[in-house]
Amino acid sequence: MSFYLETYISTYVFKTLYLPIMIKIVLAVAFPLVVLSAIPIVVWMERRGAGLIQDRMGPNRSNIAGYTFFGLLHPINDAIKMIMKETLTPERAKVLFYFLAPALVVIPAIMTFAVIPVAAPVEIEGVVIPFQVATIDTGLLYVLAISSLGIYGIMMAGWASGNKFSMLGGLRAASQMLSYEMVLGISLVTLFMIYAEIEPAAIVESQGELIFGFIPKWGIFLSPVAFFIFITAAFAECNRTPFDLPEADSEIVAGYHLEYGGMKFAMFMMAEYLSIITMSAVVTTMFFGGYQLPFLPSAKLHALAGPFISPFIQIAAFSVKTLFFIWLYIWARWTLPRFRYDQVMKLCYLKLFPIALANIFITAAIILLIS
């Protein structure tokens, strides 16, 4: 029996057809699980970070037999509480859409991560293991397309709740996210032109090179303007401070998730943190060299550390960079006050949009001159 299995495993058909599919399935299961389990850690970072920034201790009461684990148990407690809560449906809610909305917010937020490469593909005994769920030609366009699908969930939540504050929150979220979606896309066009690629893995590979022999060929060094525009738009996309108008407590209570309680509310929170993680991953991939270590492109790393260890090093590098941007989200939240709504729109259409367009033309001119 084992003899047959061994011969089958070594066959060409298995190695080229079935094994890659199995690897993809494993990745497709592992990626969402890892990203989802990162949410409690991000929540913990946010709470403890907020505490320390504001000269407080942050949550530290939850414990198991007296051990608080630095407050890491609070998200678990929250999850238990949220799951155990009673399901309430507002009287005026449109029930189908009211229940559908949280799912429609969470699913795109998880799906976006599919095209992000977390390490360079390695070849072990003739089998290529890619550390990317989907290698598709549309690449980052897929990220933009899917992340904008999240707006439907938010609009649906705002409208189906049957509450005026929710409605206003949903409207604000929709207009803000649609506007900044455009800026987000346009700021990325610069990088597409520079790398002449839109597939994330290929872009990250070319970011392993150097400019002038000493600067890593990262997006931030090639086009800092695009980076700052992108990160501003990314903050607005995630409805985070200073652009958290859809959830402006002082004006519209909690915005689109006002009428949601229990696990449905938790799903909105999850979606928020998921989109933070995804956006941080996209920023890392596009502007900070993704999984590339500075001055140590993946080809060199493979030669140095071998195909078994180097993916772990690259995953660690990717995680550290992504964690920094997640921290930037948290850091900015406790630093910057909320914008007024007209300021948000003016910033988008009268400032960021023209700058992003000008950036495209200038970059195009420079590329033309160099080539």
Place this chain on the structure above:
Amino acid sequence: MSNKKYTKITDHFKDNEFINKNRPLTFLERLYFIEIFKGLAVTIKHFLYNFFNFSKLPTIDYPDKKRKIPASFRGRHRLTLRPDGTTRCVACFLCSTACPADCIYIEAGEYSDGNPNEKYPLRYEIDMLRCVFCGLCVEACPCDAIRMDTGLYDLADYSREDLIFTKEKLTSDYPPLKERGGAFNAEEFEAARALESAGKDENDKARKREKQSEGDIKNDD
């Protein structure tokens, strides 16, 4: 003329650097870009300082650790007892008269056994839900029968009835000694006072530390 007087006062404060004058923003400030980084610098300074000096945070982990309260702190009342175990209270109603919150209820009774004090309270109840802890009852008492030196302030309970403190509660060790960290009789009171005078140095030290930490984070607004 009167206006001139006011302008003179504002003139006096004109050069005071602590007054935040309303001035138009400079171009760089209106650009907002650099100001973001300045703001981020302020918050990260706080974060890093608190991260590496976590024990210096002014927060007290309340139910686990309690702040040492001074001996003169007006806490939950107690009825003092004579050496023979009877209450010092002679039911003169001066405390309930003095009480601004009208929370003391007394029912007087007479000693029938020839006790020279003649009167005693049959019922002596303080409604802790109404009490404002002003201490006027203590000042009004001619017999030193009521004191507020227990040092108890966490008087939460599950029902309103339990918060109407009866004579039994006011003359007994309630809530039990190990849970309350206050003083109940003279010896405990002295011990608490000794602790307090020792704690004074600690409090001073804590205050100094706070000042120091404020000095360390100078640039924040």
